Amino acid sequence: MSAIDTTFEELRSLGKTAFIPFITAGDPDLEFTGQVLAELEKCGANICELGIPYSDPIADGPVIQASYTRALNQRIKLNAILDNAQTWTAGLSTPLVTMVSYSIIHRQGLERYVAQAKHAGIAGAIVPDLLVEEAPQFAAICAREDFSLIQLVTPTTPHDRALRICETTSGFLYYVSVTGITGARQELPPEVVDQVSWLKSKTELPVCIGFGISQAAQVKMLSQVADGIIVGSAIVKRVASAAEIGKAAALENVRTFVQELVAEL
Amino acid sequence: MADISPSTSNVPNEAGRFGLFGGRYVPETLTKALNELTTAYTEAKQDSVFQNQLTELFNDFVGRPSPLYFAERLTAHCGGAEIWLKREDTNHTGAHKINNTLGQALLTMRMGKKRVIAETGAGQHGVATATACARFGLECVVYMGAEDIRRQAPNVFSMKLLGAEVRAVETGSRTLRDAINEAMREWMSSVENTHYIIGSVVGPHPFPLIVRDFQSIIGQEARQQSLERFDALPDLLIACVGGGSNAAGLFYPFIDDADVAMLGVEAGGRGSQPGDHASPLSYGEHGILHGSMSYVMQDEDGQTCDVHSISAGLDYPGVGPEHSYWKDSGRVEYTSCEDDDAMHAFDTLTQCEGILPALESSHAIAAAMQQACKLGPSKRIVVCLSGRGDKDSNEIARIKKEMATAAASNQ
Ligand SMILES: Cc1ncc(COP(=O)(O)O)c(C=O)c1O
Numbered sequence: 156m157s158a159i160d161t162t163f164e165e166l167r168s169l170g171k172t173a174f175i176p177f178i179t180a181g182d183p184d185l186e187f188t189g190q191v192l193a194e195l196e197k198c199g200a201n202i203c204e205l206g207i208p209y210s211d212p213i214a215d216g217p218v219i220q221a222s223y224t225r226a227l228n229q230r231i232k233l234n235a236i237l238d239n240a241q242t243w244t245a246g247l248s249t250p251l252v253t254m255v256s257y258s259i260i261h262r263q264g265l266e267r268y269v270a271q272a273k274h275a276g277i278a279g280a281i282v283p284d285l286l287v288e289e290a291p292q293f294a295a296i297c298a299r300e301d302f303s304l305i306q307l308v309t310p311t312t313p314h315d316r317a318l319r320i321c322e323t324t325s326g327f328l329y330y331v332s333v334t335g336i337t338g339a340r341q342e343l344p345p346e347v348v349d350q351v352s353w354l355k356s357k358t359e360l361p362v363c364i365g366f367g368i369s370q371a372a373q374v375k376m377l378s379q380v381a382d383g384i385i386v387g388s389a390i391v392k393r394v395a396s397a398a399e400i401g402k403a404a405a406l407e408n409v410r411t412f413v414q415e416l417v418a419e420l
Numbered sequence: 421m422a423d424i425s426p427s428t429s430n431v432p433n434e435a436g437r438f439g440l441f442g443g444r445y446v447p448e449t450l451t452k453a454l455n456e457l458t459t460a461y462t463e464a465k466q467d468s469v470f471q472n473q474l475t476e477l478f479n480d481f482v483g484r485p486s487p488l489y490f491a492e493r494l495t496a497h498c499g500g501a502e503i504w505l506k507r508e509d510t511n512h513t514g515a516h517k518i519n520n521t522l523g524q525a526l527l528t529m530r531m532g533k534k535r536v537i538a539e540t541g542a543g544q545h546g547v548a549t550a551t552a553c554a555r556f557g558l559e560c561v562v563y564m565g566a567e568d569i570r571r572q573a574p575n576v577f578s579m580k581l582l583g584a585e586v587r588a589v590e591t592g593s594r595t596l597r598d599a600i601n602e603a604m605r606e607w608m609s610s611v612e613n614t615h616y617i618i619g620s621v622v623g624p625h626p627f628p629l630i631v632r633d634f635q636s637i638i639g640q641e642a643r644q645q646s647l648e649r650f651d652a653l654p655d656l657l658i659a660c661v662g663g664g665s666n667a668a669g670l671f672y673p674f675i676d677d678a679d680v681a682m683l684g685v686e687a688g689g690r691g692s693q694p695g696d697h698a699s700p701l702s703y704g705e706h707g708i709l710h711g712s713m714s715y716v717m718q719d720e721d722g723q724t725c726d727v728h729s730i731s732a733g734l735d736y737p738g739v740g741p742e743h744s745y746w747k748d749s750g751r752v753e754y755t756s757c758e759d760d761d762a763m764h765a766f767d768t769l770t771q772c773e774g775i776l777p778a779l780e781s782s783h784a785i786a787a788a789m790q791q792a793c794k795l796g797p798s799k800r801i802v803v804c805l806s807g808r809g810d811k812d813s814n815e816i817a818r819i820k821k822e823m824a825t826a827a828a829s830n831q
Pocket residue numbers: 515516541542543544545619620621660661662663664665666667732733734778780781806807808
């Protein structure tokens with residue numbers, strides 16, 4: 156069992172929904188990332204997603220793209236991120252997972268990436284550009300190493316394919332709420348609830364919903380069906396406010412916002 | 421790390437693999453559309469109505485077959501092998517790109533979609549897409565890097581006249597690579613009613629296959645024309661390689677002809693230092709970019725590197741997966757040609773033959789001039805003249821002025 160499995164087991168016994176925030180590693184520097192992670196845990200995050208900056212992200216909207224660009228402009232390297240992550244995870248009780256492009260994993264070598272991430276105390280990976288057809292080799296390594304491979308199902312995924320994706324997924328299943336890229340939406344498609352209910356009737360995996368979520372009311376509504384709620388761009392935007400209002404005030408922004416969402420769970 | 425097994429024309433496999441290369445590395449959201457496209461294309465390939473429609477468009481709308489032209493004065497100037505030009509510059513819209521966009525526009529309609537997006541570098545693919553969309557009444561949006569909008573102003577104007585919306589891409593290096601990123605992101609949201617007409621043999625499966633097949637008309641004609649004109653196959657084929665579509669189109673129909681040598685020419689830019697060129701096949705590594713595995717210019721973390729070329733259409737850090745396959749199997753040789761040599765070839769062809777080549781194609785001409793000297797007069801080279809140079813006239817004027825200023829200040 157990876158740390159993520161343990162977390163969901165505990166939450167299930169309490170009948171609670173996980174809150175899963177996303178931030179970008181090194182935005183605008185690694186020290187601040189460590190501070191934000193600690194703050195997120197204090198505010199009630201159950202798992203944290205750490206975005207590994209990538210030069211050509213296809214699934215990301217302007218807010219997360221810009222955060223990747225800020226980090227890459229600081230020449231933040233993967234080694235430095237993982238070195239720091241080792242320190243962060245030592246001080247955190249919430250599991251950390253990386254959101255990472257397969258371009259980066261491939262470049263490191265699949266075995267090596269998993270070994271390095273595990274060494275840094277990271278519990279799993281979300282690989283947004285790794286389709287189930289291309290996943291078997293990486294999935295086998297993740298399974299052997301008890302490293303969660305969190306795969307995505309989207310509104311365009313047919314049912315039979317969704318079941319196939321579940322077979323090699325571990326940790327949790329990531330249900331993408333919208334047909335599109337990351338970024339806050341005023342409204343989410345009404346089918347989300349039915350889709351997630353269907354998935355939950357078919358798999359033992361926890362099902363978490365992400366993409367587009369930015370409001371307390373959305374969190375409340377989705378927590379009726381989901382095992383976890385993932386919030387990215389809306390938090391990254393508040394982290395980014397550090398450039399204008401300073402880090403302390405940005406951290407305060409993150410805290411207020413996350414507390415407001417967590418209160419709905 | 422050369423793959424020692426000989427390459428064949430029987431690729432890609434079901435998963436879109438050309439040996440190690442290709443495949444599909446995209447967000448799950450796009451899978452449904454890519455599968456639909458694969459099915460639509462597989463059916464269209466067998467459908468004589470579709471094939472006849474495309475042939476008719478090629479003949480009457482594009483003006484195919486394009487001539488195979490003996491460049492007599494250029495041959496004499498080089499003093500070696502005969503240089504023959506496959507004149508894709510004579511196509512409607514002035515480049516090979518129209519072969520692909522007409523094919524994909526027909527597929528768009530076959531899939532019941534009414535809206536098209538595309539990326540463009542030099543603007544040739546954008547113009548060719550806008551043209552196909554105007555011809556069939558499809559809505560058209562073209563993503564183009566802000567730097568390329570500056571370099572290729574005449575094409576931007578044409579796209580707008582043709583009714584396309586041109587969206588400037590301000591992210592990253594503001595060139596072709598960023599335009600592809602932006603087009604793919606848009607496609608993530610519009611995939612249910614929009615087709616993405618990608619402009620080269622790049623991207624996730626089935627794009628490299630589809631674009632190669634539509635461009636293969638270049639090589640099919642060149643093969644037949646060679647047999648008619650000189651009763652033999654050429655000794656050497658040469659084409660420039662950005663994403664690699666004009667090269668794949670010329671090479672593919674000859675892949676199983678072991679006696680025909682092939683040379684792909686990448687953009688050598690200012691030199692061999694990282695960031696100075698756009699030659700992933702010469703200097704890159706196996707990696708993943710824009711949905712497929714191929715050679716790519718990336719750093720030790722897997723981040724894509726900035727690249728440089730004077731020609732917007734070659735200014736790309738990746739390359740089509742089939743070229744990577746041909747490179748590793750040794751079937752095709754790849755080289756690169758620097759900015760200055762391409763400029764020199766541009767001048768030479770213009771003055772010897774009265775043909776203004778595109779800056780992209782000038783890279784192939786430069787390599788052909790070199791190879792002609794190396795090979796004896798008994799040999800024949802067929803070069804793909806992928807496009808006409810009119811679109812580059814402003815940029816060439818600017819570069820020549822820069823060169824003149826630099827020369828004056830050196831004196
Ligand atoms: C005239 C011309 N030749 C070549 C290219 C390079 O593309 P490819 O390598 O796909 O043929 C372009 C791209 O814009 C072009 O406009």
